[in-house]
Amino acid sequence: MSAAPRAERPYVEPPLDARKDDYSLITLLGFAFLTYNSVTAAYRSIHDLWALSFVIVAYADLVSLFWCLRQFERSNQRHKERLKVAVWFLTALLTTMFSYKVASVMPWPVAVVVWCVGSATIIGGFYAFFVYREPPIHQTGNGNKH
Template identity: 55%
Template sequence: MSSEHNLCMDEALLKEPANQLALKNKDGRCPSLLTVVGVVFLTFNSIMAVYRSNGDMGAISFVVFSYLDLVVLFYFLRQFERTPPESPRREHIKMVVWLLTTMLTAAFSYKVAEIMPLPVQVLVWAISSATVLGGFYAFFLYQEGTSKA
């Protein structure tokens, strides 16, 4: 590199503000207002659910697990959106997203089935299994543009 090129780069770095907003995305945009409101709403509701649980460790564990699962899921969905389609990292992120959604589906199915009679429990688990298997098929087995018709 020439010294003239280095000088231009140094000048460009000096012109950038020193304290950039940490929430900015890679492309320089801040999260949308709707995203911020959604995360605040999720956090507030989770805190209120823990507060109202009256020390029930099962309920607290469910709320904390669901909250953390959703936050990590949102993070990996954003990473998936930002990763170039040809990147091998994209397949790994897809697997993580599927696992997180599977865990969330199983947790909610367990809580719903817990209070239902046996025939409805079977139905709840059948629907959640179909959802998980359908997600697996859509994410990993289905190839767009390979129809046999």
């Protein structure tokens, strides 16, 4: 005996004023943990300008990325396109920075793999954000989607 297909309701985004505008405890704890680790790493690398610069730029990049993602969730369609560019750029910068750090301590064959994976991630993100478009879903008269 088969169950009757359940009618799916389309997702309707709640209005902005109905969403919680405050931050959850887990978000605040995560941000505090990130800040603490960044300050600790900066203190340990205070005499190495390159390492200190890496920590500062990575921290600023992550905070900017989280801010952009928060704005992306709350914005209209026109602003989302601009925020996509910022999110992609910030993730590409972070991927490049970490690929450089990891590849610098690896033997050259592994470093090549690290750079290839990082590059594929950046290119894949660009494709997913700016090139790929999902095909529209057509619904037939009997409720089936194809």
